Amino acid sequence: xxxxxxxGLSVCVDNKRIVEDASxxxxxxxxxxxxxxxxxxxxxxxxxxxxxxxxxxxxxxILFNGLDITNTPSYERAKLGIALxxxxxxxxKGVRLRDVASAMAKKYGCSDCTLLAKNLFVEPFMNxxxxxxxSGGERKKTELFLVMLQDPKLAMLDEPDSGVDVESIxxxxxxxxxLRSRGTGVILxxxxxxxxxxxxRIDKVHVLIDGRIAYTGSPDVxxxxxxxxxxxxxxxxxxxxV
Amino acid sequence: xxxxxxxxxxAINKPAPYGPDIDLSKYRLDEPGVEEASELDSTVLNAAxxxxxxxxxxxxxxxxxxxxxxxxxxxxxxxxxxxxxxxEALTRxxxxxxxxxxxxxxxxxxxxxxxxxxxxxxxxxxxxxxxxRVPIPIYTCLAITxxxxxxxxxxxxxxxxxxxxxxxxxxxxxxxxxDGVHIGISEFYVARNARLTFTMLHAWAEGLHVRPRxxxxxxxxxxxxxxxVTYSPVASIQTYPVVYLGRNARAYLASIIASSGRGxxxxxxxxxxxxxxxxxxxxxxxxxxxxxxxxxxxxLEALESDTRGHIECLGLLLSPSAAISSIPIITxxxxxxxxxxxxxxxxxxxxxxxxxxxxxxxxxxxxxxLVRGFMNIDAPIPTSIKKQVDYILDLVAKHxxx
Numbered sequence: 001x002x003x004x005x006x007x008g009l010s011v012c013v014d015n016k017r018i019v020e021d022a023s024x025x026x027x028x029x030x031x032x033x034x035x036x037x038x039x040x041x042x043x044x045x046x047x048x049x050x051x052x053x054x055x056x057x058x059x060x061x062i063l064f065n066g067l068d069i070t071n072t073p074s075y076e077r078a079k080l081g082i083a084l085x086x087x088x089x090x091x092x093k094g095v096r097l098r099d100v101a102s103a104m105a106k107k108y109g110c111s112d113c114t115l116l117a118k119n120l121f122v123e124p125f126m127n128x129x130x131x132x133x134x135s136g137g138e139r140k141k142t143e144l145f146l147v148m149l150q151d152p153k154l155a156m157l158d159e160p161d162s163g164v165d166v167e168s169i170x171x172x173x174x175x176x177x178x179l180r181s182r183g184t185g186v187i188l189x190x191x192x193x194x195x196x197x198x199x200x201r202i203d204k205v206h207v208l209i210d211g212r213i214a215y216t217g218s219p220d221v222x223x224x225x226x227x228x229x230x231x232x233x234x235x236x237x238x239x240x241x242v
Numbered sequence: 243x244x245x246x247x248x249x250x251x252x253a254i255n256k257p258a259p260y261g262p263d264i265d266l267s268k269y270r271l272d273e274p275g276v277e278e279a280s281e282l283d284s285t286v287l288n289a290a291x292x293x294x295x296x297x298x299x300x301x302x303x304x305x306x307x308x309x310x311x312x313x314x315x316x317x318x319x320x321x322x323x324x325x326x327x328x329x330e331a332l333t334r335x336x337x338x339x340x341x342x343x344x345x346x347x348x349x350x351x352x353x354x355x356x357x358x359x360x361x362x363x364x365x366x367x368x369x370x371x372x373x374x375r376v377p378i379p380i381y382t383c384l385a386i387t388x389x390x391x392x393x394x395x396x397x398x399x400x401x402x403x404x405x406x407x408x409x410x411x412x413x414x415x416x417x418x419x420x421d422g423v424h425i426g427i428s429e430f431y432v433a434r435n436a437r438l439t440f441t442m443l444h445a446w447a448e449g450l451h452v453r454p455r456x457x458x459x460x461x462x463x464x465x466x467x468x469x470x471v472t473y474s475p476v477a478s479i480q481t482y483p484v485v486y487l488g489r490n491a492r493a494y495l496a497s498i499i500a501s502s503g504r505g506x507x508x509x510x511x512x513x514x515x516x517x518x519x520x521x522x523x524x525x526x527x528x529x530x531x532x533x534x535x536x537x538x539x540x541x542l543e544a545l546e547s548d549t550r551g552h553i554e555c556l557g558l559l560l561s562p563s564a565a566i567s568s569i570p571i572i573t574x575x576x577x578x579x580x581x582x583x584x585x586x587x588x589x590x591x592x593x594x595x596x597x598x599x600x601x602x603x604x605x606x607x608x609x610x611x612l613v614r615g616f617m618n619i620d621a622p623i624p625t626s627i628k629k630q631v632d633y634i635l636d637l638v639a640k641h642x643x644x
Contacts, residue, residue: 053596092612094618095618100601
């Protein structure tokens with residue numbers, strides 16, 4: 001049974017269809033990459049899988065471990081084992097990272113949070129308000145830290161490699177490898193593809209264009225074409241069969 | 243020329259400029275008294291526990307119109323700190339007499355007039371000698387344990403030159419008391435280079451009217467920190483403490499107001515920047531629910547150049563029937579003074595709520611986290627007091643969304 005299955009999923013934001021008829025299937029321990037141009041619906045798709053309220057499912061269904069979670073609230077999905085590293089998490093003044101992390105550690109039974117915080121270099125901002133004044137790299141690392149606290153079965157990382165330095169990309173890649181090695185399924189949204197070069201294994205690449213999964217293939221086939229021709233032209237090349 | 247008493251009598255029906263006007267003649271005036279307390283009765287303890295106070299650490303307790311000496315007051319003597327019921331201090335200490343009703347005019351309004359004429363001078367007198375840094379907080383508790391009465395308290399605090407003290411006053415009633423009036427007169431003196439932090443925790447009930455009247459004088463280089471938290475239903479609270487700041491003196495005035503029921507919370511403060519180099523910061527956080535009505539008034543007045551002041555009033559509406567009015571006033575009478583204010587009132591942000599829910603918090607848990615965070619301010623008070631306040635704010639956050 002797949003860990004995650006999207007069956008003809010359509011997602012609406014403010015009554016506008018952003019994702020149309022998306023289907024994919026991901027098993028435990030697999031790493032899938034979703035790529036696509038700006039505004040193609042990548043983040044909206046992850047939001048819908050997470051159950052965020054601004055991304056309303058307006059067609060199709062989401063199965064997680066065979067369970068239909070299409071109408072399950074996000075906090076229940078989190079408890080089932082789905083975690084999302086948000087691309088642009090909100091700044092929350094007054095709510096310290098330490099407070100959120102300790103409440104989550106209790107919820108998810110994390111015993112080595114301090115070590116985790118150290119390994120992800122988030123210790124220096126544990127006492128700061130969540131994401132207030134964080135640099136791009138700090139934000140990404142904090143999101144990964146919180147995802148790891150959830151010890152998820154499915155981790156979705158929304159552009160973890162955008163706006164961060166080379167060292168941070170190394171850290172993020174290590175986290176993804178660690179997640180995969182423990183059997184976590186990973187969906188990685190990337191705009192630039194920078195992170196893909198650091199990963200030892202990617203199982204599938206999905207190209208999302210205008211809200212539709214236009215192409216799914218192996219990284220060896222898709223990535224070189226996308227990097228060489230871009231998304232739309234690359235899609236033509238891929239469709240012709242490279 | 244009228245005597246003070248005659249002036250007070252002339253103000254006996256004078257309403258306060260703000261807040262609902264209370265007919266004080268409806269309430270009972272009890273005979274004030276002072277006594278030694280070896281242990282506190284359960285109703286007082288019940289009230290104290292509502293503001294996180296424990297009986298063993300209290301230096302002064304007032305239950306209705308009874309002022310109680312406690313063992314802790316004696317314990318503070320080892321730090322040369324004098325804690326006495328004000329009535330005793332006025333009898334025995336000429337210094338106390340020289341300070342009473344000097345900052346505050348008994349004819350200010352009917353509440354000060356009543357306190358002057360009928361208050362019996364209960365309350366605490368605290369004197370911290372020069373250079374003494376009191377290492378432990380001085381805890382006091384003012385409790386109303388019977389219905390339909392007026393509790394008066396007249397607190398005088400003098401922190402002498404270079405000294406430092408941390409005062410915590412809990413004002414509360416035990417569960418079951420329905421109505422009454424609390425009139426608190428406070429005159430605080432912070433001498434040169436001295437520092438006083440004053441944390442006030444209020445837990446009242448739906449029928450209580452509360453009228454604190456406070457004036458603070460901070461001399462050159464001194465610092466006054468006020469941290470006020472009120473979190474229970476109340477009929478009405480109206481207070482507008484005024485702080486006068488000398489040369490290079492500083493004030494930090496913070497209020498956290500968690501309003502509920504149908505109460506009117508009219509809570510303000512004023513800092514008068516009298517001395518060059520003086521500065522003040524006024525911070526308030528309001529979380530309003532039910533049908534409560536909150537006015538936050540904050541005023542800064544600069545009389546000298548090279549002074550600075552900032553007001554920050556933030557409000558969070560948790561109910562469609564509650565209302566918050568934020569009323570900042572900044573007045574500069576000298577060039578070179580820098581005064582500013584910011585105010586914002588809003589709802590819990592959906593995006594923040596959604597974010598926390600995606601981390602596994604239920605909607606109620608997420609709201610509580612956000613409300614708690616909203617009330618977080620970095621008040622410069624000792625860690626031990628901060629922990630106590632945090633405990634109360636944790637409860638407030640949970641109740642605010644429950």
